[in-house]
Amino acid sequence: MDGLIIVDKPAGLTSHDVVLYLRTLLKIRKIGHAGTLDPLATGVLLITLGQATRLFPFLSKMNKTYSGEIKLGMATDTYDSGGKPQGEESLAYPGEEELREAVKSFEGQILQLPPPFSAKKINGQPAFKLARKGMTPHLKPVKVTIHRFLALDYSPPYLKFEVECSSGTYIRTLAHDLGQKVGCGAHLVQLRRLAVGWYTEEEALSLEKIKDLVQKKEFSRIIRPLEYLLPEFPTIWLDEAGSKAFLFGSKVALNQVLRASLKPFSPFSPEEKQFFRIFSSEGYLLGLAVFEEENKLFQPKIVLKSF
Secondary structure, eight states, X not given: OOEEEEEEEOTTOOHHHHHHHHHHHHTOSSEEESSOOOTTOEEEEEEEEGGGGGGHHHHTTSOEEEEEEEEESOEETTSBTTSOEESOOXXXXXXXXXXXXXXXXXXXXXXXXXXXXXXXXXXXEEHHHHHHTTOOOOOOOEEEEEEEEEEEEEETTEEEEEEEEOTTOOHXXXXXXXXXXXXXXXXXEXXXXXXXXXXXXXXXXXXXXXXXXXXXXXXXXXXBOGGGSOTTSOEEEEOHHHHHHHHTTOOEEGGGEEEEEOOOOOOSSTTSOOEEEEEETTSOEEEEEEEETTTTXXXXXXXXXXX
């Protein structure tokens, strides 16, 4: 079982709970998730199986899109509705124009402080464990990018919103910081992940549906094959000799390329090299490579499987 499952995570479960459930259901050891969702949140959770777990560094960096609801008037220690209130409730809600301006001000690259109740490690220990002991975790701000932050409906004290952001963004912190900016406090009460990169909620399967399909042994309706992953990467197809060389970890020459699909692609950061998906002539995803401009060769970086 090598591939991707797009799960519609229910509220109340951690991402790790979903992994444990599917590990037992599918009887597979090599399984993981690409991008944590809090127990409060629902929606798209990418689950990698087998060889697909090796693509985690790329899948986890994809942009995320969310919809949700923020309640103004009070901050909480967890930045969401599961936490303890911090201070008295305020009824001094901002006007709609002020609120929309505040929401807009978060767009672009910003420094964001992770919530004290988060899995961020401090000297090897998750911050939430320190916070539960009444300690104040000393977390460092992180650069994130808010591509768009839309105020969809404002009916005080509730704000319905949609946001598209870079990997690593905490929507709980976004809600908390918005409350601080408008002066009345706020916390997240509802969150749904609509998409992770190219993968959307329309493709996502509930755990109940996955269980039903497993019982019917309809695995092809559950697991997206390796060839479905990272479609935004440029792609090359190799001849037989090139495929064999790649699978042995050897560099591949341009004359071993049968064809290419050089889609527009921006690296995750300027420091990262351009990655190519490498396919065999039969259409199997062999792995990922980078192109060495100086000697015109493709250097294997991840070799997924052999045949």
